[in-house]
Structures are given as C-alpha cells and as structure tokens.
Amino acid sequence: MEKLILDGKRVSQTVREQLTTQVQGLKTRGITPCLATILVGNDPSSETYVRMKGNACKKVGIESRRIHLPKETTTEELLDTIKGLNEDGAVHGILLQHPVPSHIDERKAFETIAIEKDVDGVTSAGYGQTALGFGKYPSCTPAAIMKILDFYELPIEGKHAVVVGRSPILGKPVSALLLNRNATVTTCHSRTENLADIVKLADIVVAAVGKPEFIKGDWIKKGAVVLDAGYNKGNIGDIDYEACYENASAITPVPGGVGPVTISMLLKHTVEAAALTKA
Amino acid sequence: MEKLILDGKRVSQTVREQLTTQVQGLKTRGITPCLATILVGNDPSSETYVRMKGNACKKVGIESRRIHLPKETTTEELLDTIKGLNEDGAVHGILLQHPVPSHIDERKAFETIAIEKDVDGVTSAGYGQTALGFGKYPSCTPAAIMKILDFYELPIEGKHAVVVGRSPILGKPVSALLLNRNATVTTCHSRTENLADIVKLADIVVAAVGKPEFIKGDWIKKGAVVLDAGYNKGNIGDIDYEACYENASAITPVPGGVGPVTISMLLKHTVEAAALTKA
Structure with a gap:
C-alpha cells in the first residue's frame, strides 16, 4: 500500500505564498x-x-x-x-x-x-457559527486539519471520522467541521469505554488528546488517515507514530504535520479579517 | 428483560408542577x-x-x-x-x-x-455556549431528551450515543449535550455509510431524522435506550416502534414521548429567564 506522509510544511508553504500575494494586494488598498x-x-x-x-x-x-x-x-x-x-x-x-x-x-x-477579530476561534459565538456552518474563523488547529485533508485531496464525505479529544478549541470544533463536510463523526474522550474498538472503526482518526503516544498502532484500521494534533514535550505527538504508520494510508508526522499549518491558518484568518475592513 | 416505556407525559407533569410553584413565587416578587x-x-x-x-x-x-x-x-x-x-x-x-x-x-x-431571551435555543451564540458547556437555554427538544434520560435515571456517562440527524436545533445540540455528559457520541446523517451498522453500536439511540419509521428494529442493539424525537404526519415517529421495542430496554413512544417534554422545556427556560430579571 502506498503510504502518504502528510507534509504540513508543504501545505503551509503553499498557503503562505498565497497569503503573501494577498497581503501585497491589501497594502495597495x-x-x-x-x-x-x-x-x-x-x-x-x-x-x-x-x-x-x-x-x-x-x-x-x-x-x-x-x-x-x-x-x-x-x-x-x-x-x-x-x-x-x-x-x-x-x-x-x-x-x-x-x-x-x-x-x-x-x-x-x-x-x-x-x-470579527476572533481569528483564533476561541469565542463560543464563533464556535456556534462554525458548528452551524457559517462561521468565518474556526479554531486554527481544526482549520489546519481540514486544510491538510483538502490539500492532499483526501475524501471526507461519508467517511467515519473518530476524534479523540473534546476540548473547546480542538476536539469539539474539528468534530463540527468534519460533520459539516459530511463525515460521520464520533467524538471520544477520557470517559469513553472501549476506545480502541471505536478508533478501529475510523476511516479518519484525529488525535487531540494531549497525551504522548496515546493512540496505539493496532487501533488503526488498515488504510485509515491519521492526523495527529498533539504536541507533547520532546516533539512527541498523541499517536505512536512508528506503529500507526504501519496501518495508516496517510499520516501526519510530529513535528512538521499539523503544527505549521495551524500557524498558517491564524495568518489566513487575520488576512481575511483585514480584507473585510475598509481602508 | 424488563421494558421501560419512557412516558413523556409523566416527565412533563412533574416539570410543570415545579414550574407552577416557581411561577407563583416569581409573581409574589x-x-x-x-x-x-x-x-x-x-x-x-x-x-x-x-x-x-x-x-x-x-x-x-x-x-x-x-x-x-x-x-x-x-x-x-x-x-x-x-x-x-x-x-x-x-x-x-x-x-x-x-x-x-x-x-x-x-x-x-x-x-x-x-x-438572554433565546429560550428556544435557536441562536448560534446560544448553541456555542451550550456546546462549550455553559449555555443557559439549549434547544428544547435536546433539553427534553436529556430530561427524560435523567428523570428515568438512565446512565449517560461512558455510553455510546448515536444521534441520527444533524439539524441546528436537534441533532447537533443533542450530540453536544450528550457529549458534555460524558457519552461517546456519534452523529450520523443522510451521507452516513453503513448507518445500520453504526446504530447497532449504540447504547443510546436518538432518532432526529424527520422520516417516518426510518430506524429499523434490527438496527437496535439488545438493551439499548431509544429516544424518538421525530414527529411525522399521522403521529408517527422516526423509529419503527413495534420493531425497535423488541430490542430496546427503554423507549419513548410517539406521541407521548419527547414531544410533551419539549414544550415543558420551553416553559422551564422562560421561567428561568424571568427569574434572572429584576422586578
């Protein structure tokens, strides 16, 4: 099976090139x-x-x-x-x-x-708009995850996405964004029973739990897409990368996966907010 | 297996008795x-x-x-x-x-x-607050579903809840409320693949799809709790009641299940909103 490493730096570079051009345009205005x-x-x-x-x-x-x-x-x-x-x-x-x-x-x-200035997507009002499908600036890590999926043209609709984590700026909004893109979404957390069995159902796994190497390799269904939004000390993600790599069809590394794209989403939202203002 | 019919009229009566007392108290103020x-x-x-x-x-x-x-x-x-x-x-x-x-x-x-007057839970800001865990007035049907679960002391934490439907006032907020009560929540919809298989995983099934008798009896895991939020012409719910009854341990009828409690939640929210104002 071909293995796709989801290179966040590459995604990020593309986004930032577009932003540089857009910013130049805004400055002329x-x-x-x-x-x-x-x-x-x-x-x-x-x-x-x-x-x-x-x-x-x-x-x-x-x-x-x-x-x-x-x-x-x-x-x-x-x-x-x-x-x-x-x-x-x-x-x-x-x-x-x-x-x-x-x-x-x-x-x-x-x-x-x-x-209108909540470019980091932290307000409950922004979360509500995002979840109901008309928000402008979702939280940046969830936005980054969606951007990576889209950049690599990985299908979302109809897929079963399992999100492990339910924080206000990560697990909840990424669940909402995936749902709005027609994934079937399961949100798991510390009280989830039989977590391994549920993750095994996933076509798309999002690890957003904040515990190093928490998601094990044998939890990953053969061919699943694995996105690791974890940042733990020592540049370790929330997934056991080596083990998950074996079963995944596509996977984000840590570092160099979701992280750099997150910052690019912050920049993108800021530029979008600026574009909505009058000179 | 003992079978529990979740009697919405009974839940509703209890709520309305409490509200009547509360309203009398407010009037004296x-x-x-x-x-x-x-x-x-x-x-x-x-x-x-x-x-x-x-x-x-x-x-x-x-x-x-x-x-x-x-x-x-x-x-x-x-x-x-x-x-x-x-x-x-x-x-x-x-x-x-x-x-x-x-x-x-x-x-x-x-x-x-x-x-502060959105007692029906329709604003995105209200939805956002509800989903992040500090909302005052969730949408009334989701609130009714939670009230029924609590009235009958049905456990939520750690259970796998499958919600079929993702409307802004029903599927999405009930998913959020169940998640906040520590259920593992899967939200399904028209684009969900293998819906029957996913519903079969559920300890708690919420039908919020708006199609008569859409949820079939053999989709229900033995012992699951089944809540039917559907209202279709001819007083028919979203579940095939007779067939689902067989496998369920607890089930809401239509009519007389979620419906009456929904109106009670509207009344409850209105009284709560009034209690927050000054005479």
Whole structure:
C-alpha cells in the first residue's frame, strides 16, 4: 500500500505564498493586516509560541503587535486590554495566548474578544457559527486539519471520522467541521469505554488528546488517515507514530504535520479579517 | 428483560408542577414570566403548535404574548418585531415559530433574538455556549431528551450515543449535550455509510431524522435506550416502534414521548429567564 506522509510544511508553504500575494494586494488598498497577540506572564513555551507567530506574520507581510502583560494582571485589566483592541481599527485579529495564569478568568477573556477579530476561534459565538456552518474563523488547529485533508485531496464525505479529544478549541470544533463536510463523526474522550474498538472503526482518526503516544498502532484500521494534533514535550505527538504508520494510508508526522499549518491558518484568518475592513 | 416505556407525559407533569410553584413565587416578587411567540403566515400546523405552546404557558401561569404577522412580512419587518421584543422588559422569552415563509431569512431572524431571551435555543451564540458547556437555554427538544434520560435515571456517562440527524436545533445540540455528559457520541446523517451498522453500536439511540419509521428494529442493539424525537404526519415517529421495542430496554413512544417534554422545556427556560430579571 502506498503510504502518504502528510507534509504540513508543504501545505503551509503553499498557503503562505498565497497569503503573501494577498497581503501585497491589501497594502495597495491601504490596508496592512495586523494581528495583536496578548501574552500574560512569562511561561517560556507561551513566549516561544507568541514569538513564532509574530515571526510568521512578518514573513507574509502581516503586522504583529505584541502586548506583554505581567503575570499578576487581573481579569479586569486583561478585559480592558482586549476591549481596547476590539475598538482599535488598525487591529484585525486578536490572539490571546493560552493558558493564561490561573487567577484569570480565561473563558471571560476569550468571550470578550469581538467575533470579527476572533481569528483564533476561541469565542463560543464563533464556535456556534462554525458548528452551524457559517462561521468565518474556526479554531486554527481544526482549520489546519481540514486544510491538510483538502490539500492532499483526501475524501471526507461519508467517511467515519473518530476524534479523540473534546476540548473547546480542538476536539469539539474539528468534530463540527468534519460533520459539516459530511463525515460521520464520533467524538471520544477520557470517559469513553472501549476506545480502541471505536478508533478501529475510523476511516479518519484525529488525535487531540494531549497525551504522548496515546493512540496505539493496532487501533488503526488498515488504510485509515491519521492526523495527529498533539504536541507533547520532546516533539512527541498523541499517536505512536512508528506503529500507526504501519496501518495508516496517510499520516501526519510530529513535528512538521499539523503544527505549521495551524500557524498558517491564524495568518489566513487575520488576512481575511483585514480584507473585510475598509481602508 | 424488563421494558421501560419512557412516558413523556409523566416527565412533563412533574416539570410543570415545579414550574407552577416557581411561577407563583416569581409573581409574589412582582415578576410575571412572559413568552412572546411570533407566527408568520398561516401554516395550519404552525398555528396549532403556537396555540399549544400558548395554552401550556397559561396552565403554569406564564403569560404568553402572541404576535401573528402576515405571510408577506419581510425579513426587515420581522427583525424589527424581534428587536422590539428584545427591548421589552416585560418579555422574558422569544419564540419564533419555524419554518417561516421561504422569502424570509430565517437564520438572520434567529440570530437577531437576544441571547438572554433565546429560550428556544435557536441562536448560534446560544448553541456555542451550550456546546462549550455553559449555555443557559439549549434547544428544547435536546433539553427534553436529556430530561427524560435523567428523570428515568438512565446512565449517560461512558455510553455510546448515536444521534441520527444533524439539524441546528436537534441533532447537533443533542450530540453536544450528550457529549458534555460524558457519552461517546456519534452523529450520523443522510451521507452516513453503513448507518445500520453504526446504530447497532449504540447504547443510546436518538432518532432526529424527520422520516417516518426510518430506524429499523434490527438496527437496535439488545438493551439499548431509544429516544424518538421525530414527529411525522399521522403521529408517527422516526423509529419503527413495534420493531425497535423488541430490542430496546427503554423507549419513548410517539406521541407521548419527547414531544410533551419539549414544550415543558420551553416553559422551564422562560421561567428561568424571568427569574434572572429584576422586578
């Protein structure tokens, strides 16, 4: 059986080339797409993520405005910052890097982001629109998974997709997007009984569980498409890659699979949001 | 095997008794819960539904305000009516009877309902909150299905629920509610391949497909719980009742199953919305 490695860097490169052209076009109309990133505190991996996103913006011509708040920032202060960005006409997208320090009401902060600037897909209103089929900016990792499937022209309609994980920005929205593309979708999680048996039914497996090498090779039906949205320490995904590779017909590596495309989706949404504004 | 008939009238009666008491309490605080119903045009079954809902309100002490617009009402006129009700402090819940005539943008009308008055659970924002686990008023039929499961103390956690149907007010939200209660949830629809085989996996089957007797008896695993949310002409559900009864351990009849509880959930949400207002 031919084995397809779903190369996220390749997908990402194609998307970013298109975005670079689009951004040039917007700039001739006097619009410079701008993503505001908010980082609260000094978590080293969060700092790295924010820097990566800022650099990615720069490469396609998107302006990035970095807001770094001290770790003792209160919920109210954070909300005020978000409200200010909501009202700032020069800002097209807002990304609140999470997790935020535990004393902050993260959900309240997310919900404060104006839906037209919610390019990271974290608001419940954005989730609702996405799930009902008319959302503009789904969460970026789910969007990346759909982009990879489409880039490699892997069929979705009628397929049985099993999503392992149900977080608000990953398992739930990717389930919704797959359902809207006419997959039959099963959403599994920590309370699922007989998980292995359910994953074995899948034509498409999405691992979004946050546990290293959680999905085993013998859970994968021969010929299934396997997408690993996990990022664990040491660049290890949520699937046991070597073992899953054997049965899969197509599979994302970690790193270099879903990850790079996720950032590209953030850029894409920011450019789309900018395109909807007037110069 | 003991067979449990899930009697919606009994569930409904219990709920309505509680509501009657609650409404009396609210009235002593100077609050009379009020549901505004909007009917556009003269579809006879819609007229019947609206009348039934109005009568049900009256019985528990909820005021119902019936707004009947002509069938040639424009989207703009309907939106104006909804906006007026959004601003009317005496109205706690708004129900737009659907379907509306085809020239009206139904989705736009739904989206115009203020979320705090969306007691019928039709807005995407309400759906998003429900799916992310903090919504106040899920759609009424999904809420009714959960109420029936809870009333009869049927376990949900860890069970495999298969929902057949994915409409914005039924299949999608009931999938979300079951998932939030720790079921493993599979959502099926018209493009699902091998539907019978998937339904056969289910510990809990929800039929929400809108086709008479669509779910066959031999699709039901021995001992499964079967909930029929279908309403088809001639009081026929979406399941082949006689045949499904054989394999099910618990089953809702049609009529007298999910239907009456659905209206009770509308009343319940209206009372809850009223309780959140100040006299």
